[in-house]
Amino acid sequence: MNTLKKTYTFSSIVEDFKQLTKVGLAISVVFSSLAGYLLGVDAENGVDFKVLGLLALGGYFMVGASNAYNQIIERDLDALMDRTKNRPIPAGRMSVTTAFIIATIFTVLGIGIxxxxxxxxxxxxxxxxxxxxxxYTPLKTKTPLAVFVGALPGAIPFMLGWVAATDDFGIEPGTLFMIQFFWQFPHFWAIGWFLFEDYKKGGFFMLPTGKKNKATALQIIMYTIWLILISVFPVTGLTGELKLSIVAAILVFISGIGLLYYGIRLYKNMDNKSAKALMLASVGYITLIQILFVVDKFLR
Known part of the structure; x- marks a missing residue:
């Protein structure tokens, strides 16, 4: 590891802070949480913007803490990979102690809020x-099953918003959890595909078969189909207060078919370009259906 630099600028400190807490990822998590809150809130009583703000802030601290702890644990492995070697800890711009203090403060603030x-x-x-x-973090170098474990905390934000709005856990937040749970497999396996060589340098096992092969691509397709089914399931009326109109269900289904197309294209082409396209499509998919769910609720 490089020695710590002696001089810093305000912009470099802010940038290191953003990298440590993964601001981009945190924003997407907060977005999911807020969407879940809007789905859970009683439309007649209106939105409590104070709770909405607390949820956004607490969600950011929660994600920031997780990412900071992750980068502390993986600092030596991050130094081996091109994608992560310039992060503040492996690059020597931030000490482990500083990162740990930030992570601990974020944990306390996040849970407290x-x-x-x-x-x-x-x-x-x-x-x-x-x-x-x-x-999840310790398992990443041990087994591809780490992705399944990682999908559990990754699926919590969408349902977290519902729980924040209702103080109740039932079929509705459970369904939101399952949507985001199944979504993560095509998303992260696509990332694991086009970053396979870089992950290999750090000893990470991200793909279900450990290889960029037809079996991995087929599993991506299978989990995408499960994702489509669970995403449109609320139209049946079997998910309590979480409902979906026929029109919205059709739009969600069409979005899912679009995502499935990119999974099939990866299966056919078996290349990094198709994997990147699938990853981008998956981000667009989860954002779009969350918006569709929320808009459909307030238009019904």
Whole structure:
């Protein structure tokens, strides 16, 4: 590891802070949480913008803490990979102690803020940090099953919003959880595909078969189909207060077919270009269906 630099600029400190807490990822997580909140809130009583703000802030701290702990644990492996070697800890711009202090403060703030919403929201936030840091991160160099474990904390944000709005866990947040759970497999396996060589340098096992082969691509297709089915399931009326109109269900289904197309294209082409296209399509998909769910609720 490089020695710590002696001089810093304000912009470099901000940039290192953003890299440590992965601001881009945090924003997407907060977006999912807010969408879940809007789905769970009683439309007649209106949106509580104070709770909305607390959820956004607590969600950011929760994700920031998880990412900071992750980068502390993986600092030596990050130094081996082109994608991560310039992160603040392996590059020597930030000490482990500083990162740990930030991670700990974020943990306390995140759980504390979520607790002010309701205890269940705080509990799920704490579970997310624990699973990501203490289970998923160590498993990444051991087995491809790490992706399945990582999908658990990754699926919490969407349902977290519902729990924040209702202080209740049932079929509705469970369905939101399953949507984001299944979504992560085509998303992260696509990333694992086009970054396969770089991940290999760090000893990470991300693809289900350990290889960029037809079997991995086929599993991506299978999980995408499961994702489509669970995403349109609320149209059946069997998911309690989480509902979906026929028109919205058709739009969600069409979006899913679009994502499936990119999975099939990867199966046919077996190249990094198709994997990148699938990854981008997956980001567009989850964002679009969350918007569709929310808009459909307030238009019904």
């Amino acid at each position: 979520l607790y002010t919403i309701n205890p269940q929201t705080a509990m799920f936030g704490a579970i997310s940090i624990f699973l990501y840091t203490c289970v």
